[in-house]
Amino acid sequence: MQNNSYTVAVLGAGNIGSAVISRLLNLDNEVIDISISKVLVSDVTKQRDFDSSLLTNDFNEIVNDESINLVIEVLGGVDPGKDYIKTLLKNGKSVITANKDIIADCGDELIKIAQENNACLYFEAAVAAGIPVLKPLIESLRGEELTRVAGIINGTSNYILTSMEEGSTYEDALNLAQELGYAEPDPTNDVEGIDAKYKAMILSLLCFGLSPKSEDVYTEGISSITKEDFEWAKRLNKTIKLVAQIDNKGEGFNARVYPVLVDAKHPLASIRGALNAILVEGENINQLVFSGPGAGAAPTASAIIGDVLSACHQMASTQTNWYPLRSPKTGNKSIHDVHSSWFIRLSVQDEPGVLASIASLFGENNVSIESVIQEGRGNNAELVLVTHEASEENLTSSIDSIAHLDSVSSVTSTIRVYL
Numbered sequence: 001m002q003n004n005s006y007t008v009a010v011l012g013a014g015n016i017g018s019a020v021i022s023r024l025l026n027l028d029n030e031v032i033d034i035s036i037s038k039v040l041v042s043d044v045t046k047q048r049d050f051d052s053s054l055l056t057n058d059f060n061e062i063v064n065d066e067s068i069n070l071v072i073e074v075l076g077g078v079d080p081g082k083d084y085i086k087t088l089l090k091n092g093k094s095v096i097t098a099n100k101d102i103i104a105d106c107g108d109e110l111i112k113i114a115q116e117n118n119a120c121l122y123f124e125a126a127v128a129a130g131i132p133v134l135k136p137l138i139e140s141l142r143g144e145e146l147t148r149v150a151g152i153i154n155g156t157s158n159y160i161l162t163s164m165e166e167g168s169t170y171e172d173a174l175n176l177a178q179e180l181g182y183a184e185p186d187p188t189n190d191v192e193g194i195d196a197k198y199k200a201m202i203l204s205l206l207c208f209g210l211s212p213k214s215e216d217v218y219t220e221g222i223s224s225i226t227k228e229d230f231e232w233a234k235r236l237n238k239t240i241k242l243v244a245q246i247d248n249k250g251e252g253f254n255a256r257v258y259p260v261l262v263d264a265k266h267p268l269a270s271i272r273g274a275l276n277a278i279l280v281e282g283e284n285i286n287q288l289v290f291s292g293p294g295a296g297a298a299p300t301a302s303a304i305i306g307d308v309l310s311a312c313h314q315m316a317s318t319q320t321n322w323y324p325l326r327s328p329k330t331g332n333k334s335i336h337d338v339h340s341s342w343f344i345r346l347s348v349q350d351e352p353g354v355l356a357s358i359a360s361l362f363g364e365n366n367v368s369i370e371s372v373i374q375e376g377r378g379n380n381a382e383l384v385l386v387t388h389e390a391s392e393e394n395l396t397s398s399i400d401s402i403a404h405l406d407s408v409s410s411v412t413s414t415i416r417v418y419l
Contacts, residue, residue: 005033012075019301073097094120104198122307130299133290148281155274155295156190192221200244209326218335220258252333260418336393345412350381
């Protein structure tokens with residue numbers, strides 16, 4: 001490494017990897033002089049849009065090459081990328097990754113390895129692709145006491161929900177998302193909140209110094225949301241978003257992902273289509289909102305290139321890019337102890353005493369009702385309630401009891417209200 005010249009290797013040459021390689025090959029060398037030494041792929045015979053002499057299928061050629069200063073990992077999945085990153089960091093090479101699965105799985109361990117070996121580790125693209133949010137959280141806001149982070153961090157689910165708000169059914173919106181390439185043939189990770197959960201785990205680590213286990217992050221997706229739910233949301237001057245929420249206030253830390261009713265005037269309500277947004281709250285900053293494209297090869301490559309510039313600047317100092325991670329301020333709080341307000345739709349028989357019976361069961365569980373709307377008559381009247389804030393445990397117990405009333409045909413939907 002001499003002057004402003006750096007040698008880079010790339011692990012993976014798929015959709016994102018190819019976009020990154022193209023950007024690296026066309027970087028303005030007045031900003032930084034980057035040369036690509038190796039590109040790790042499984043098939044070196046496959047035709048690609050760059051010089052085939054860069055290709056290798058042997059990771060050792062990269063880790064043992066002392067001229068390589070920086071390695072970009074864009075393989076996808078946890079294995080073998082996780083072991084590759086650990087090996088590179090232990091050998092003093094700096095690493096950039098876009099891999100949310102790996103960072104969610106062992107981000108705290110990788111950061112520790114980077115610190116111990118004075119290496120750099122960057123993963124801006126792992127949470128919200130083109131939105132530069134992790135660097136501000138790691139650096140600019142490191143001295144702030146954060147209390148809450150919430151966000152729309154899955155573009156596929158947000159695209160589907162936006163289409164449903166505009167009148168589509170869930171099935172039609174999903175099909176269109178798949179046609180446009182926003183959703184995979186198997187959309188489970190996106191529509192069931194799993195992708196957002198991994199990103200919430202990363203945000204938890206950076207913002208609060210806590211890396212919750214996957215099973216400890218309560219996760220609920222959007223597949224049960226209906227067109228009728230949106231019609232009711234509109235009547236209440238709200239919309240529906242899949243939101244990851246991480247709280248770290250006096251009563252304890254909790255991370256969770258689920259659909260919520262959001263007031264139409266709230267900043268998250270205006271995030272439409274495949275866009276993402278992350279809202280950060282703290283004692284001195286009040287509220288910050290970062291928004292922009294959260295998926296796709298081009299935005300992801302943009303975040304990686306930003307990390308490349310940061311890494312090369314940092315490597316000149318021969319120090320890691322990491323401050324000490326934040327120390328946890330509170331203990332963990334179970335989802336049962338989280339306080340929420342719920343929107344509830346019930347199919348009921350229109351007869352005297354129904355509402356009184358329902359209200360009584362809520363009261364027995366220390367849940368009060370904010371508003372009630374009834375529509376229709378006969379055996380399939382619809383009752384819509386919004387509760388005041390109460391514990392998830394009490395709300396769940398209330399719904400379980402109400403569902404067993406003879407006068408209640410079904411609990412059509414329950415959606416939390418964003419507070």
